[in-house]
Amino acid sequence: MATSPLFTHLDQIFILLCDWLVGFLPAALRPAAGVVLGVVAIVCLFPALFALTTVFERKGLGRIQNRLGPNRVGPFGLLQPIADGIKSLTKEDVVPLSANAAVHFLAPLVLVVAVFMGFAVLPMGRNMVLVDMDAGLLFFFAMGAATELSVFMAGWSSRNKYSLLGAMRAVAQMISYEVVLLLSSVAVVMISGSLSLPKIVDAQNTYTGIFPHWYIFTPWGLAGFVMYAIAATAETNRSPFDLPEGESELVAGYHTEYSGFKFALFFLGEYLAMFSISGLGTTLFLGGWSAPFSFLAFIPSWIWFFSKVMLSIFVFIWMRGTLPRLRQDQLMNFAWKFVLPFTLLNLFVTALWRFMGEGWLRWVVCSAILAAAYVLMGRIGMRSEHFGPRRYRYAE
Amino acid sequence: MTTPLAGYLLVAALLFAIGLAGALVRRNAILVLIGIELMLNAANLNLIAFWRFGPHPELLTGMMFAIFSIAVAAAEAAVGLGLVISIYRHTNSTDLDKMNRMKG
């Protein structure tokens, strides 16, 4: 049933639409027009998803905290983002007198541009990737690295101690967890043999019986996915790692001095980063656009991709509502003393998985090594024995 | 018509000269390090340009050299900046014109 023409057409409907629209142009302009159409689609779709997510987040957080979220604007508060958008566009853009005007202006732009570039390599459905690069994963991480600079620019240019402190904390956190993000993706690259994201999805698109070969269903994949999720939460400065923008601590961290549309750009950038990192996580570990059971493959691939991304966003919101915030030294400690060694061990276990050959033995051995490491490093090693006065080490 | 090799080499030479000027002319130690990084980048550009226009690009010699150079430059920047911070703690200044004696 998955191969009947109706469902293939539904699956490829956006490609067919693009080809039909581009067909009106002369042949020389068609490739460029196709790319432009794809870019326009991404630039329209993801901010729309962002608007929807802000409502879901506020209502979801409200329900977790035993209150209703926004419910006045439109049915169930669903038109709230329009109200927020109008508010942020009409607010006065206050720039502090002593702020560095050029850098202050450029910081949100650099953030949004770098985050939008990351979407170019995500395969959002069968044949639906904007640019199929040979080194697509490397490009994605390069764009992620560029966002750190914009955080620093925002914090420094505001000439405000709180902003600077928030920015330095955010950059330290993002750099530490960037290493973890990269290393947990390397395990996937080792097994699938390619840095190109569509090929990674193709490697997971096979089924034994009705069960898919997603990497999360293997011991190293599960460990890698958990490490990736932790690192993704820290990279996007989401709770429980949101100390750099902790409202009760640092006013608003590095975007204290931004108001109106620039603040909306920062907000947009943060949520888009969440989308793109969830998109990458689903591509690497959750099988991208492939269906969870082989008999469900008739449902279009882009529906699966976006459902998995929205599920990840829901988990982000859930974590924000449930977990308390980590202190800066706790989160850095966690990164360098638990997550990073565990990710390195995961690389070793992945190699072991690859070279042990098929069968039940490799499942048992790999799971045993990872479980033992988790108990030893996580449960026993991370217990802090000293509850005495904290010793500080200042940077001067 | 695509860009000839000489174009890239001239850009690399200009960037190298700018980096050298920066390293020799500025007072602040960190700017000297920035100049050194610019010089290393110019050399990398040269390497990649010669790899691209050379006789055996499938051997990847130029690109490997450039990638290792990027790694080594990052390591050297880390150590260099650590040294600058350490000197700042000791003498409370990063002015290179003031650091003209061996006595600490």
Added chain:
Amino acid sequence: MSPIFYLLAALTIGGGLAAVLLKNLVHAALATTVAFAGLALLYLELDAQFAGFAQILVYIGAVAILIVFAILLTRGSDLPKDSVFSRTWAVGLVIAAAVFAVLAWAVLQSLRAVPQQMAVPAVTVHDIGNALVGRYVLPLEIVGLLLTAATVGAVIVAMHEKERPKP
């Protein structure tokens, strides 16, 4: 010479010039980042995608941030009292100009000796991986050791000294 090349060359050289001429240190560091980005785009123009993305990841994502952190930790963001150029700046300028003259002369003299156009090399990331663990495995291991030594060294150099016990 395609217009893209002129644009990227202007971006890179402009960033480099701004980096060595600006008085404000953080502005100079950000101009260096622009120069790094221009260079990464030049690598992409030269069909070296891996090198280009590695340049963005390492230089913009790590070295630029290292530089700005060092500027902040050494209170470089306050404007200096004396001039930012050292006393012997003229000599430095002459030396740099001389170096550029020699290099440019060498390049222009050899225009006929090296081929100026070549077909696009078909290099995949797979080939780079094979080369790294095949022909270049020794440099790879040595670079690993070097990076470990540099990490440990940088931490030790930049750490606070322990208080020496008073005699």
